[in-house]
Amino acid sequence: MKHLTDSITLRHGATLTNRIVMSPMQTHSGKRDGFASDETVDYYSARSQAAGMLITEFHYVSKNGGPAYTPGYPEQLGAYSDEHLEGLSKVAKALKKDGNKAILQIHHAGRAAIGQAVSGEDVVAPSTIDFSFLDYPVRELTNEEILEIIADFGRATKRAIAAGFDGVEIHGANHYLIQQFFSKLSNHRTDQWGGNLEKRMAFPLAVVKEVKRVVDLEKPENFIIGYRISPDEIHGSEIGYSAEEATQLIAEVAKYELDYIHLSLWGGYDSSPSNAEKSYAKLFKDVLDEETKLIIVGGVFSEASAQDAVENYADLIAVARGTLVEPKFAQKIIENKGEMIYHEISPETIDYVKWTPGLKEAFSRKDSLGLPPLPGGESIQDLHTGRFDMFYKK
Known part of the structure; x- marks a missing residue:
């Protein structure tokens, strides 16, 4: 029987002190051009005991890869230049200060790089498509630009190593560029980067190959590589x-001997495709070898639900909103104080959670800025000031 407090050794030698992972979540704390702020570092420092493995929010790897954010709110963080190294190092140090593993999530927003549109720059994507949900145009990437973005993922990986992170997570989920290349809805290309399923896999696999190449070249000890989908x-x-096509992609990704695959599940950790007998977790577990761990996420706010997830569905459970309302989620379980985990936000815990000003404003809105609402969220709506809402469009 698997327990949350089991130590887990990953394929490349890193040992996690427990089966709990802090899921990547945007902190609404970045400065202009994607630089970490003091609020960024304080937020992550407060969560150094949230899990055995702590994954940062998404960091864009190319200058045209972000920011993906709500105009008016603090920006998304970046890792596209060596100038970001100081902030990246501070975040890594804050997350690692209690002995847990820090992972940098790397991505390119593609069509979701609204900051490019706000600045009057091109927003790039696999194909030029007039998306009804965007109020700005997108431009198709050239072959040369695609190759440069692939190289940017490698450069960001090298920066993660230099900054002291224990690993990187390639963000291939949530409708960002890697997923855009894999999707028939957003990839209408007819060259080597689009068309049939194999060609739509080409960009995700090229990114994985480049990240792995850089890690093999730099040789950081026990470095962790994960892929989110x-x-x-x-x-x-x-x-x-x-889901069947996604498992075919992951079967190919797994050939590069990554440490883990991370499923981004909006319907809960135990969710399944419609009219399917197997859960998403089971479907993907079936295409992985024993050394590639599976992480799932969704709807975990208590020790009991986290235990059910690892006992019945996957190797590791990622906790997202649960670590927003309880920064010491894993630590309380390790100390046999699981009953003391906070399951919802309240005015009384607002100082305890150490949110950034951007997060406080986002989650005190009635619409949570489009994010999944938090349990107890209605109790903090009186705290909303509207200081970042000037440019927000619903």
Whole structure:
């Protein structure tokens, strides 16, 4: 029987002190051009005991890869230049100060790089498509630009190593550029980067190959490499890709001997595709070898639900909103104080959670800025000041 407090040794030698992972979540704390702020570092420092492995929010790897953020709110963080190294190092140090592993999530927003549109710059994507949900145009990437972005993922990985992170997570989920290349809805290319399923896999696999190449070249000790994926992309009758196609991609990704695969699950850690007998976790576990661990996420706010996830579904459980309302999620379980975990936010715990000003404003809005609402969220709506809402469009 698996327990949350089990230590886990990953493929490349890193040992996690428990089976709990802090899921990547945007902190709304970055300065202009993606630099970490003091609030960024304080937020992550407060969560150094949230899990055995702590994954940062997404960091864009190319100058045109972000920021993906709400205009008016503090920006998304970046890792696209050596100038970001100082902030990256501070974040890594804050997360690692209690002996847990720090992972830098790296990504390119593609069509979601709203900061490019706000600045009057091109927003790039696999194909030039007039998306009804965007109020700005997107431009198709050239072959040369695609190759440069792939190289940027490698450069960001090298910066993660230099900054002291224990690993990187390639963000191939949540409708950002890697997923855009894999999706039939957003990739209409007819060259080597698009068309049939194999060609739509080409960009994700090229990014994985480049990240692995850099790690093999730099040889950091016990460095962790993970890949995050949305298990399918289905919007009513429109299908970007199915869970079956996603497992085919992950079967190819797994050949590069990564440490873990991370499923981004919006329906909960135990969710399943419609009309399917198996859960997403089971479907993806079936295509992984024993050394590639599976992480799932979704709806975990208590020790009991976290234990159910690792006992019945996956190797590791990522806790997202649960670590927003309880910064010491894993530590309380380790200390046999699981019953003392906070399960919701309240005015009484608002200082305890050490949110950034951007997070406080986002989650005190009635619409949570479009983010999944927090348990107890209605109790803090009186704290909303509107200081960042000037440019926000619903």
